[in-house]
Amino acid sequence: MDQDTLVIIGGDAAGMSAASKVRRVHPDKKILVFEKSSYTSYSACGIPYFISGLIASAEKLVRRSPEEFREKFNIDVRTQHLVQEVDTNNKRIRVLDKEKNTEFWQSYAQLLIATGGKAYCPTDIKGHDAENVFGVTTLKSGINIENYIKDKKPKTAVIIGGGYIGLEMAEALLIRNIEVKIINRGEQLMNTLDPDMGILISQAVHNLGAKVYLGEALKAFEVKDNKVTKIITDKQEITADIVVFGMGSSPNTAFLEGSGIKLGVKNAIKVNAQMQTNIPDVWAAGDCTETLHLVSKQHVHIALGTVANKTGLVAGSSIAGEAAVFPGAVGTAVCKVCSYEVARTGLQEKELEKLGIEYVATTTDSRTRANYYPGSKKIVVKLLAEKNSGRLLGGQIIGEEGAAKRIDVLATAVTHNLTLQNIIDLDLSYAPPFSPVWDPVQTCARKLVKMV
Amino acid sequence: MDQDTLVIIGGDAAGMSAASKVRRVHPDKKILVFEKSSYTSYSACGIPYFISGLIASAEKLVRRSPEEFREKFNIDVRTQHLVQEVDTNNKRIRVLDKEKNTEFWQSYAQLLIATGGKAYCPTDIKGHDAENVFGVTTLKSGINIENYIKDKKPKTAVIIGGGYIGLEMAEALLIRNIEVKIINRGEQLMNTLDPDMGILISQAVHNLGAKVYLGEALKAFEVKDNKVTKIITDKQEITADIVVFGMGSSPNTAFLEGSGIKLGVKNAIKVNAQMQTNIPDVWAAGDCTETLHLVSKQHVHIALGTVANKTGLVAGSSIAGEAAVFPGAVGTAVCKVCSYEVARTGLQEKELEKLGIEYVATTTDSRTRANYYPGSKKIVVKLLAEKNSGRLLGGQIIGEEGAAKRIDVLATAVTHNLTLQNIIDLDLSYAPPFSPVWDPVQTCARKLVKMV
Numbered sequence: 070m071d072q073d074t075l076v077i078i079g080g081d082a083a084g085m086s087a088a089s090k091v092r093r094v095h096p097d098k099k100i101l102v103f104e105k106s107s108y109t110s111y112s113a114c115g116i117p118y119f120i121s122g123l124i125a126s127a128e129k130l131v132r133r134s135p136e137e138f139r140e141k142f143n144i145d146v147r148t149q150h151l152v153q154e155v156d157t158n159n160k161r162i163r164v165l166d167k168e169k170n171t172e173f174w175q176s177y178a179q180l181l182i183a184t185g186g187k188a189y190c191p192t193d194i195k196g197h198d199a200e201n202v203f204g205v206t207t208l209k210s211g212i213n214i215e216n217y218i219k220d221k222k223p224k225t226a227v228i229i230g231g232g233y234i235g236l237e238m239a240e241a242l243l244i245r246n247i248e249v250k251i252i253n254r255g256e257q258l259m260n261t262l263d264p265d266m267g268i269l270i271s272q273a274v275h276n277l278g279a280k281v282y283l284g285e286a287l288k289a290f291e292v293k294d295n296k297v298t299k300i301i302t303d304k305q306e307i308t309a310d311i312v313v314f315g316m317g318s319s320p321n322t323a324f325l326e327g328s329g330i331k332l333g334v335k336n337a338i339k340v341n342a343q344m345q346t347n348i349p350d351v352w353a354a355g356d357c358t359e360t361l362h363l364v365s366k367q368h369v370h371i372a373l374g375t376v377a378n379k380t381g382l383v384a385g386s387s388i389a390g391e392a393a394v395f396p397g398a399v400g401t402a403v404c405k406v407c408s409y410e411v412a413r414t415g416l417q418e419k420e421l422e423k424l425g426i427e428y429v430a431t432t433t434d435s436r437t438r439a440n441y442y443p444g445s446k447k448i449v450v451k452l453l454a455e456k457n458s459g460r461l462l463g464g465q466i467i468g469e470e471g472a473a474k475r476i477d478v479l480a481t482a483v484t485h486n487l488t489l490q491n492i493i494d495l496d497l498s499y500a501p502p503f504s505p506v507w508d509p510v511q512t513c514a515r516k517l518v519k520m521v
Numbered sequence: 522m523d524q525d526t527l528v529i530i531g532g533d534a535a536g537m538s539a540a541s542k543v544r545r546v547h548p549d550k551k552i553l554v555f556e557k558s559s560y561t562s563y564s565a566c567g568i569p570y571f572i573s574g575l576i577a578s579a580e581k582l583v584r585r586s587p588e589e590f591r592e593k594f595n596i597d598v599r600t601q602h603l604v605q606e607v608d609t610n611n612k613r614i615r616v617l618d619k620e621k622n623t624e625f626w627q628s629y630a631q632l633l634i635a636t637g638g639k640a641y642c643p644t645d646i647k648g649h650d651a652e653n654v655f656g657v658t659t660l661k662s663g664i665n666i667e668n669y670i671k672d673k674k675p676k677t678a679v680i681i682g683g684g685y686i687g688l689e690m691a692e693a694l695l696i697r698n699i700e701v702k703i704i705n706r707g708e709q710l711m712n713t714l715d716p717d718m719g720i721l722i723s724q725a726v727h728n729l730g731a732k733v734y735l736g737e738a739l740k741a742f743e744v745k746d747n748k749v750t751k752i753i754t755d756k757q758e759i760t761a762d763i764v765v766f767g768m769g770s771s772p773n774t775a776f777l778e779g780s781g782i783k784l785g786v787k788n789a790i791k792v793n794a795q796m797q798t799n800i801p802d803v804w805a806a807g808d809c810t811e812t813l814h815l816v817s818k819q820h821v822h823i824a825l826g827t828v829a830n831k832t833g834l835v836a837g838s839s840i841a842g843e844a845a846v847f848p849g850a851v852g853t854a855v856c857k858v859c860s861y862e863v864a865r866t867g868l869q870e871k872e873l874e875k876l877g878i879e880y881v882a883t884t885t886d887s888r889t890r891a892n893y894y895p896g897s898k899k900i901v902v903k904l905l906a907e908k909n910s911g912r913l914l915g916g917q918i919i920g921e922e923g924a925a926k927r928i929d930v931l932a933t934a935v936t937h938n939l940t941l942q943n944i945i946d947l948d949l950s951y952a953p954p955f956s957p958v959w960d961p962v963q964t965c966a967r968k969l970v971k972m973v
Contacts, residue, residue, distance in 0.1 A: 082958070114891075114951075115893060115894070118893075118953055123894070124894070124895075363948075374951055396946050401949060403951065403952045404952055410955075414948070439566075442570060474926060474927070477929070477947075478929045480948050480949055485939065485943070487937065494848050495936060498925065499827045499855065500566060500855045501570055503855055503862075507827075507830060
């Protein structure tokens, strides 16, 4: 019984991409998915826009419901089921049915682990789980925040952490007319940017009306009636009605302890290019896995929907018996904070220094459209290239409308080892409403090529 | 005397890019520029936006004036000077001073020809030079149209030709509340797109309120008091207050007859990768030259600001004694028609058929942002790839805001021989305000890769 069953742990992007792929190749294969929440295939990246009110309901973030997967795709999705243990010796998993509060063992022929990540939460600080303290990773967490805002009408918020999620949540709360303070341990917001670019974000966020406190660490909460009332840092005390963690996320892999499945960076699951773990018949994909960084050639943890979808598809192909390879990623990311757009790809200065790679770097100010064309906005581009060879190693962009998506040319260039001269020579598109005649990324390459 | 002088014919993008480059390398070199109009370094691409009223004055399209070049850069620009003849044997040119109406010979040490292109005009049709008939290539022609509209308040316009200029002018005239009819000889607008994409443009332009007549050729004008009053095609007669030609452009090279300088495609000047002509000490750059198409490996004529600026820079470097190469172009172009964006790169179906290259092609409908994100617009992507190898050969995009600039990733891919699988594997940027999790170009690549 269940000898041919593909069991998937986790019903979001990676898990359901894989399930759908296997279903397309094998119309009759038994596919069983255990998902701890009530939702499948939702866009966690959309949560801040649901909270800001831009998106009317949380359901809009769900691409396909468990019912749809069951009825249209014959994929047996069991929601409210939390997997507790993987027994690779006997090819079975221990599952908690959260509704019935019962446990059972489920055997598998193939297993895919796609348990995603969880928002980092300082569990050693009392009050981290108070009712007005929120993380932002699952759809449920988003709904919790929304309900709390609707019911309690908070006037002030403190966001701990100034990365992508922190800033997107800052925008969302500002739109809801909530006063926002951001506490950030590092000396700059968005530490995936170099400091000279990070400072531009701090200024932009400040201009939007949020208060930013840099180089300041959370020490304790003051808690009253299961609510945090005061945030105590190493420099000040701040009162707030709600607290949001934007301190990054970590892979959901604690339940794999003792399974024999090898973990790597940040306890993300080690996989090969076919998304196979070290254990036969066990695959992993999405935010719970390691990713090969194509520039540093090192393994990193990237928790992004793009990588989750790609690795899910490759895992599905591999399970279905098709040849497929996930080559890796280059750390591309993009984020909108009100009218500002921020994007990055490749390696940043501190990574290059750590790797001992000699590099040159520069920034240029340019415009998103022809100078004279209405709506033309400022765009700052930073490029980093290998000394002597001129090979592009990374790029960072900050600007307004039309700025960020230009990172894609740089991501393509970084991936395929293009040099600055190659970028200058690219036949990029130009018309006054879209770009200056030299695209801003080329303007920066023209400046940097002289320093190589 | 003048033994070391660099003489440049043409003071727009290519000529002045070269002049500026030479000046940066050689602060004291004598640089003499002859420009037939009163303007230097202006954006011809901006003319439709000046006519629409989006840009308040023609002067805004001028990047640097002749005075600026003379005073700040010590570049001796002589406007209203038309070069009539190049005598390569004696290294001199014959120049007409249009203001004084006198001619003189000017010798050169090095000569750069950057005379650009001129709007195609059917000179065999009586009335082609009537006072309400306009081409759109020089700033002067744009000013002429604007003055005519201001003075005579035309209510109806006929545009002959449905390429980029024709459609941009259609937008401009619609914005000025002028009724627009487009007469197009071919069976589709924008013949640089495949017919299945071209038809979408026809529909879009029709939706904007312009009447489009396809497969219809201009036969004659009815002229009264030096004004065209009726446009006679092979199918109908149309009355109109003004007529605009958008029938493409051809290189300004007629004055080179007998000079020994070799011409190629469409009488564009033949140059090597350093922008040298076949005659020692004579360079050429910009719209008057041939361009190597990097996919077809054939020489073509591309009249675009991007190529003009690049080839001008390379010619300048080469003249200044620096190593520089213009590798060629891939035919990237982009155009806005009201809310629609159109972009293309690489080869289209009819070119591939002519070259005998076996290919596969498909289109996909996608969205510019996450489906649920406000302002998400439809985007249609077409990709063409080599049969068996899957190497990308071309791409075409039609959509609304945020659609067109995605062509740049495809231009990069086409230039560097990336395959469809390479495109699928690219780590392109994603966040809900910018893109679906699979960028539309990847969605199309995923569909097409199955057909390779």
